[in-house]
Amino acid sequence: xxxxxxxxxxxxxxxxxxxxxxxxxxxxxxxxxxxxxxxxxxxxxxxxxxxxxxxxxxxxxxxxxxxxxxxxxxxxxxxxxxxxxxxxxxxxxxxxxxxxxxxxxxxxxxxxxxxxxxxxxxxxxxxxxxxxxxxxxxxxxxxxxxxxxxxxxxxxxxxxxxxxxxxxxxxxxxxxxxxxxxxxxxxxxxxxxxxxxxxxxxxxxxxxxxxxx
Numbered sequence: 001x002x003x004x005x006x007x008x009x010x011x012x013x014x015x016x017x018x019x020x021x022x023x024x025x026x027x028x029x030x031x032x033x034x035x036x037x038x039x040x041x042x043x044x045x046x047x048x049x050x051x052x053x054x055x056x057x058x059x060x061x062x063x064x065x066x067x068x069x070x071x072x073x074x075x076x077x078x079x080x081x082x083x084x085x086x087x088x089x090x091x092x093x094x095x096x097x098x099x100x101x102x103x104x105x106x107x108x109x110x111x112x113x114x115x116x117x118x119x120x121x122x123x124x125x126x127x128x129x130x131x132x133x134x135x136x137x138x139x140x141x142x143x144x145x146x147x148x149x150x151x152x153x154x155x156x157x158x159x160x161x162x163x164x165x166x167x168x169x170x171x172x173x174x175x176x177x178x179x180x181x182x183x184x185x186x187x188x189x190x191x192x193x194x195x196x197x198x199x200x201x202x203x204x205x206x207x208x209x210x211x212x213x
Contacts (some may be wrong), residue, residue, distance in 0.1 A: 002045040007068075013038040014063040018140050018156050019147030024069040035082065041137070046093055052110040053095050062159060064151035077175040079141055086167050088136035091116050094124075106212045135166040144176035157212075 013025045015183045040046070043063045044204060047055040063112065073079055096103070096111040115124045138150050140157025153159050157173055165171065 007033045007034045009036050009068060010067055011039050013148070014039065014043075014065055015067060016059075016063060016197070017147050017149045018143050018158060020143055020145055022067045022142050024064075024067050027071060029071050030073075034068055035050070038065050039063050040092070046095070046112060049093075049112045049114050053097050054110045056139055062162040064139055064140075064150050067142070073175045075144075075176050079173040079175045081171045082175065083136060083167055083169045083171070085166065086136060088117050088134050088146050090118070092122070092173045127205060133166060135161070135163050137161055137165075139165065139171065141173040142176060 007026055009026055009212045015022060026034070041062060042053075042056055045051065045060060046053075070079060082148060091114060093114045095111055096107045096109075097111075098110060100108045101107070107184050113124065115122055117123070117132060120132045122132050138157075138159050140154075140160075143154075143156045148154055148156065148158060151159050155174060156176075159170070
């Protein structure tokens with residue numbers, strides 16, 4: 001179902017960490033719908049199966065689109081973010097990294113697998129396919145002191161790589177300064193184990209007093 005969008009933040013407006021001094025690229029009213037155009041996990045560094053994770057710049061991993069400020073949000077409030085839609089592109093990729101991930105030491109060399117997405121289905125090849133379960137990956141708010149890289153999670157949000165944070169989910173963040181959220185973050189984002197290239201998502205932000213986060 002298509003969702004009406006009040007604002008768009010493009011994928012060239014990104015942050016690499018959540019901290020207390022984020023500079024907003026957009027300010028919206030509570031209840032606004034914002035579409036975030038996002039980059040993939042490796043920010044465009046993998047384009048084919050010849051591109052391996054051993055050859056990428058890990059300083060350019062987990063970019064998040066934003067930040068977006070929510071008018072009226074004050075320290076002590078709860079910032080409530082509704083994930084309305086997550087729309088992956090038509091292709092994505094999965095990677096194996098030696099000494100990393102579920103297989104750990106069983107992986108002897110890096111491998112990249114590019115797959116296609118058609119509708120609600122991921123096609124790994126002509127024989128293997130499974131249902132698509134998109135998620136946002138990285139989403140969070142400004143912190144009240146420490147700067148936290150996007151690869152980590154905390155009370156501010158951050159790297160939420162699981163399928164609980166997909167379309168229909170509602171997230172509750174503590175507001176520690178008059179700002180907002182980033183999505184792939186300041187309201188911003190990022191994406192899944194089978195990484196989808198150049199996804200887009202829509203979020204609605206509202207706030208309520210007396211934070212319970």
